[in-house]
Amino acid sequence: MLLFTIKAVLSFCLIVLFLLASVDAKAGELSERLAHFPQWEKLTSVQPATGDLVYPEWMAGNWQVTSTLVDLAAPLAPDIVTPGFEGNRQQLNKPVSFLVRFVKERSPVTKLKFLPWSNNKGETLVADRAFNSLNLARAYLGDEAVLAVKVDPDSPNRQITFLRGDRQLVSIVTARATENTSDGKFITTEVFQQLFKGSSRPYxxxxxxxTAYQQLSTSNPAIEADQVTAVYLSPQDPNYFTAGSRPVALYRYRLEFFPSQVITTNKE
Structure with a gap:
């Protein structure tokens, strides 16, 4: 059960998740996708992930985030249900809080013309993925269960979560797209592969x-977000062809961002 719990809850960080050149989705596709939950199939308009995901300037700084699972679905039940799905149901409507931060990063000059939010210093805003993922994982699993999170220095799209008992969760972002809506929402979608190592058979x-982020006119919260995480079977799974392009589990979260004055330091 721990395996599938990790897969569900690390999404937000893999999630508060990662572009140097934003890839625009087809007009309205991502917002329409959120509106039609849980009728989902795999996205086809995403592009291979390169570099890091750039966020709008209004997301800069330190935040206390409250994440609440508000809905979940197993579209292929009862034929296919992931082992951790019913266990995750216990998290419904139970808020979990943790710290995250978004920081400025120097951008390669050759990429600047593609970055809508790069400033005149050639900087862009990105998520501190190691910090965010570590805080999220520990909020759900406990400080003792999660040892560290490391991001590949050669690729911002690859990270490893080190768990107690010589277990690891390797996450690799493979594709992404973004969308800006007329009502001010910044929507991102990321597709990533997750490999859990440490059991007798890697999974x-x-x-x-x-995720659809929206800046609010208040500071309590200052940002809210609607997020859906979809889990798909890998080709190695015996039910892969039965599932086809449909997800086997869907989790919907409400995220609220409150300004934090806490001095954040990595807790590794």
Missing amino acids: LNSVEST
């Missing part, structure tokens, strides 16, 4: 996380 699956 691989594919996860898509789609």
